Amino acid sequence: MRTAPARRIAAAVAVVSVVALGTAACGGTTKKSGADGSSAPAAAPTASADPSASVKKGLTIAYLPKAVNNPYFTISDGGGKKVVEAAGSTYKEVGTSSGTDTAGQVSYVNTLTQQQVDAIAVSAQDPGALCTALNQARKNGVKVVTYDSDTKAGCRDVFVSQAGSEDLGRTEVQLIAQQIGNKGQIAILSAAQTATNQNTWIGFMKDELKKPEYKDIQLVKVAYGNDDAQQSFQQTQGLLQQYPNLKGIISPTTVGIKAAAQYLSGSKYKGKVRLTGLGTPNDMRAYVTDGTVQSFELWDPAKLGALAAHTAIALASGQISGAPGQTYTAGDMGSFTIGQDSTVVLGKPTGFDKSNIGQYDF
Structure with missing residues (x-):
């Protein structure tokens, strides 16, 4: 992983303090928190980006699914792993074994922020519980992509939706x-x-x-x-x-x-x-x-995970900022345009019955 600038190191120290407070990141308010316990939103994505920027190598992209033992996320995150490693970067997956452990997800976000990963792809268990931790990560330069299940729009850079x-x-x-x-x-x-x-x-x-x-x-x-x-x-x-x-x-x-x-x-x-x-x-x-x-x-969960990886890499490389209207290329999946609320849609779902189910293997 690359050496972080001094300002990121200093900021990471602040995150250590958050972790030391235990459940403070889960529900308590802080000096910068809103009435609902979520932190004040990080700056909204702007149009400032360079679509011609080259893809950075040596990034660390972390996946945080709802549950690590869920076969669906095993497939989707596996799709992301292939993209990340093919791009010359490091993939890692962390998470709880329960699909309802929101406190556990918060803890993992805090840890990943301390580790100064370049981007986090997270499937949120709760729309607001992760906001404080995710916005802290973003303030420390970590790009945040949600996939499969979104958090509040002000708490991430792009949401990769499986379908409309x-x-x-x-x-x-x-x-x-x-x-x-x-x-x-x-x-x-x-x-x-x-x-x-x-x-x-x-x-x-x-x-x-x-x-x-x-x-x-x-x-x-x-x-x-x-x-x-x-x-x-x-x-x-x-x-x-x-x-x-x-x-x-x-x-x-x-x-x-x-x-x-x-x-x-x-x-x-x-x-x-x-x-x-x-x-x-x-x-x-x-x-x-x-x-x-x-x-x-x-939809194909492997493609969903792959698109989340392409999106995270494009964000970390400065090709996009997450602002609506920006377009980027997701490898052989083609180009995608960021829509309203900084959302990207994978595509329409596929129907399965006796006539076609034998044609698929995932």
Whole structure:
């Protein structure tokens, strides 16, 4: 790693003090904190950047997923690792084993700031809990990219979104509606209650359900499995016990949909209660083959992780600052333009069913 300027060393000392305070970074207010406990936003991205600047080598790019033992993040972060190492830089991954340990994520951000990494790619467990730590990192020259799940817009440089949030939320409803004949009770099996991406998608699902064509569909409950296989399995069981007339479940989380499919496949509800959501082909192939699941969708998580890496490198190299309207090249993935709220969208999700699931391996 490169030798840091004196000002960054001095700033890092301040971060050590933050860590020493234990939970102060999690919820307490500081001299520069807002009323909600988050720090005052770092400066908004400006148009100051050099798109013709060469890609820097020898950078250190750190990935901080929601949970390091989640197969989805193993795939996505693996995609990032390939890009980082091919660019002549150092990749590292850190994180907790729980998808709800926000204090743990804060601690890792503080540690990475002390280590003076060049960029952090983080999938936020909570939209606001990381703000103080992330803005401290940014003040110390660390570029911050969120991917998969965003934090507040003022707490990062760019958000790499897997797909348009509205498209995802609405297509999930469309899929389940087709499968249950536009009639009956449905439930949603989400991840954590604080997950930014999940809540955004669910908001669009609820809005889609207001349309006249879905007047005979009733959303009876949103359950939370916390991206834990056992909890998601138990939540599925609980939903079916509580709502014996349930016709369908939407699970917009790879852990949740797999756990729900596992329960349904061995129960009397197989083929009777429809399940859709977001899953990986490798996780869901057996359940599509045996008729437990008709169809579901997802983007390629490896490409999401790769785009996060390209974005982090472009930021650290000075090619972009994160300002809307800036364009950069992401290797063989092509060029991307930063949109509103400094967001970059990977692309539309892919639908999977018996006709095409055998063509994919991730």
